[in-house]
Amino acid sequence: MGPRFVDWAITSRCNLRCRHCLAEKAEEMPRELLLPLAEEIVELRPDWVILEGGEPLLREGLLPLLSEMEGLDLYLITNGSLLGEELARELGRRGVRVVFSMDGASREVYEETKEGASFQSFQRGVERASREGIFHGVTVVLSRKNLHQMGETVEFVRRQGGKFVTFIPLQPRDGGEDPYYRAYGLSPRDHLRAMRLIYGRDWGVEVYYDAPFLWAFAEREGVSLPGGRSGITIPEVRGCACGTTLYLAPDGGILPCMFSPPSLTLSRYPEESLRRAWEKVRGSELIRRFKSREGREPPCSPCPHFHQCFGCMSRVLKVQGRPSAPDPECPFGNAGKGSGGGGF
Numbered sequence: 001m002g003p004r005f006v007d008w009a010i011t012s013r014c015n016l017r018c019r020h021c022l023a024e025k026a027e028e029m030p031r032e033l034l035l036p037l038a039e040e041i042v043e044l045r046p047d048w049v050i051l052e053g054g055e056p057l058l059r060e061g062l063l064p065l066l067s068e069m070e071g072l073d074l075y076l077i078t079n080g081s082l083l084g085e086e087l088a089r090e091l092g093r094r095g096v097r098v099v100f101s102m103d104g105a106s107r108e109v110y111e112e113t114k115e116g117a118s119f120q121s122f123q124r125g126v127e128r129a130s131r132e133g134i135f136h137g138v139t140v141v142l143s144r145k146n147l148h149q150m151g152e153t154v155e156f157v158r159r160q161g162g163k164f165v166t167f168i169p170l171q172p173r174d175g176g177e178d179p180y181y182r183a184y185g186l187s188p189r190d191h192l193r194a195m196r197l198i199y200g201r202d203w204g205v206e207v208y209y210d211a212p213f214l215w216a217f218a219e220r221e222g223v224s225l226p227g228g229r230s231g232i233t234i235p236e237v238r239g240c241a242c243g244t245t246l247y248l249a250p251d252g253g254i255l256p257c258m259f260s261p262p263s264l265t266l267s268r269y270p271e272e273s274l275r276r277a278w279e280k281v282r283g284s285e286l287i288r289r290f291k292s293r294e295g296r297e298p299p300c301s302p303c304p305h306f307h308q309c310f311g312c313m314s315r316v317l318k319v320q321g322r323p324s325a326p327d328p329e330c331p332f333g334n335a336g337k338g339s340g341g342g343g344f
């Protein structure tokens with residue numbers, strides 16, 4: 001069995017500077033390796049492939065790469081500022097679905113979050129994609145900067161004919177103190193409020209909250225979750241998706257997920273084949289222990305939702321420093337700051 005999806009950051013370069021960006025400036029794989037790697041991805045037969053960055057539209061050789069993977073379900077995540085009409089048409093011809101990163105629903109919040117960005121040019125990019133029929137939806141890095149704009153964001157996507165909004169709560173950086181995360185990261189109470197807001201009504205587009213405790217929330221509050229394909233998340237895989245997907249860094253490093261700390265690099269392309277990298281992810285003892293009750297501490301270990309959650313492995317490693325620790329943002333345990341959900 002192959003990975004459910006492959007998430008490939010094809011460049012670490014970007015024309016903007018998002019304040020939450022976790023993309024490390026890294027050596028890019030030489031262009032001549034792109035097509036052989038794409039071929040190996042096709043052979044692994046993932047259900048879909050995500051291309052992202054940095055800004056993937058900056059990667060030379062993008063269109064031949066997309067042609068190589070034609071036939072796969074392809075999603076491209078872009079900030080949209082470089083998406084001209086001709087390029088939108090080329091993406092449409094190759095059946096690519098475009099997902100925009102949208103970290104604010106007003107000019108002020110958007111431009112404050114993405115340094116060097118223009119909200120107007122983002123809107124034009126969405127309109128172009130919409131006209132070409134390739135606008136799939138948006139991802140939002142959700143933080144205390146844009147938490148109050150969740151509803152406006154979903155409304156924007158609905159008006160433009162998008163299908164999906166995926167809220168991805170702000171993740172910490174690796175390696176110690178992270179002032180941005182400390183200031184704008186969500187508390188357990190924020191998570192609970194956000195999920196209640198999202199799933200308290202029908203928005204007319206599918207809305208997904210990318211946190212492992214989403215299924216715990218759904219069970220506790222009796223809400224049903226969207227079943228469609230957002231391009232980012234796997235509805236039928238409950239909880240942390242580590243071990244079911246493959247993340248390729250711009251320099252060929254292979255990790256369980258895009259938020260994994262670099263110390264979790266399990267393999268490197270082309271030194272090892274992608275199939276070998278996938279075997280290593282599948283056989284990772286770290287992931288196995290993280291997903292077992294005996295490998296974890298309370299409140300995760302005795303949690304009734306454990307097997308449909310596990311907590312976020314990347315966040316646990318970066319914030320708590322040991323894989324056995326609980327998820328500090330969980331609204332249902334008592335592990336984090338300002339827990340709003342109460343214990344069990």
Ligand code: SF4
Nearest residue numbers: 240241257312313314
């Ligand atoms: S480590 Fe966190 S972000 Fe990555 S798949 Fe698991 S829950 Fe999702």
Ligand code: SF4
Nearest residue numbers: 300303309311330333
């Ligand atoms: S306590 Fe742990 S396993 Fe239970 S819902 Fe919270 S993060 Fe998930």
